[in-house]
Amino acid sequence: MTRQKDLVGLDLGTSSVKAVHLQRSRNTYTLVELGIAPIHPETIVDGVIMDAATVSATIRQLLDEHNIGVKEVAFSVSGNSVICKKIKVPKMKKAELREGIAWEAGQHIPYSIEDVNLDFEILRETDPSDREMDVLLVAVKKDALNAYLAVISAAGLRAVVADVNAFAIENAFAMSRKAQLDEVVALVNIGAAVTNMNILHDGISDFTRDNSLGGNRYTESLQKSLGLSFEQAEALKRGEPVEGHSVADAMPVIEMTNGELTGAIRNSFIFYHSTSRSKTVHRVVLSGGCALLPGLAPYLSRALGLPVEIANPFQCIVADPKKFDSQYLASIAPQMTVAVGLALREPEDDAG
Ligand SMILES: Nc1ncnc2c1ncn2[C@@H]1O[C@H](COP(=O)(O)OP(=O)(O)OP(=O)(O)O)[C@@H](O)[C@H]1O
């Protein structure tokens, strides 16, 4: 048996870079290393890398600091540079579809096919008598993908898996939970700039959407309404009082922004309902740094009338308590969801 090659899950988020290294033996995953390095808000803006040198230096530093010597990484993209669409195509073999995917994609994608990298996955068959099958089409803009590949290679690493945030969170979720029969679970990952959503039916992705609304909205609103710097607003948002302002001063702005975020999530659920033969979401699993925002999960639950739980991607991962403080792990868990989902990938997963 060949030994599974190690890889590191590398989440290049707009507010921080996160790395997770797992080791697999049979069906057990063990945490080898992990780390987070903050990056300045102007370094990656709306998923576009503005300062490539800083990003690769941050990646390098993060891996060195944690003694992660593995060179192979799995990374992901999200936001405007990605389009995921469920499409119907005539039933055919995978190899056949690979030949024809560019033509199929041309019917569904608003970009020129030359400007995107295409990938697809044949989803489960709905009805055996059906002449068509559901295919998940993924198109990533080449310039965005190339920018990510460039910073990774400048950090001395090799990208062996390119993924999409929405599928990375699905991968992390799939490890820890079995979905109930016919259950519809919405995975909602609220980062700094983007909210990634993946609605699973029976454990299989049914709908994905990225929304450019995230934790930065709280920070910006606090900055504007209370006249704070970015750093002050970030601290206040996390529940730390800042010069001249108590946490209570921030509450009205936070509540208002909770409402905005909830509105965007609700709209996606309504859209899903109207395009999925009236399926409704049964529960929400919240991840991303904003899942740590005190009060957001209960607010969402009340506003949507649904159970909302906070993701713990480390639930089924063995972590040596002598090496990893369990309180620290718990405090960053939801924010590490994408990186864990990526770390679980295997090089062969890359459909290329
Ligand atoms: N304890 C906390 N309380 C409140 N907000 C928090 C906390 N920790 C992190 N955040 C917020 O979560 C956001 C960062 O989350 P995350 O790390 O998931 O985003 P990212 O991956 O860097 O960004 P994106 O995915 O949008 O590119 C920031 O807006 C940050 O202020």
Ligand SMILES: [Mg+2]
């Ligand atoms: Mg993120």
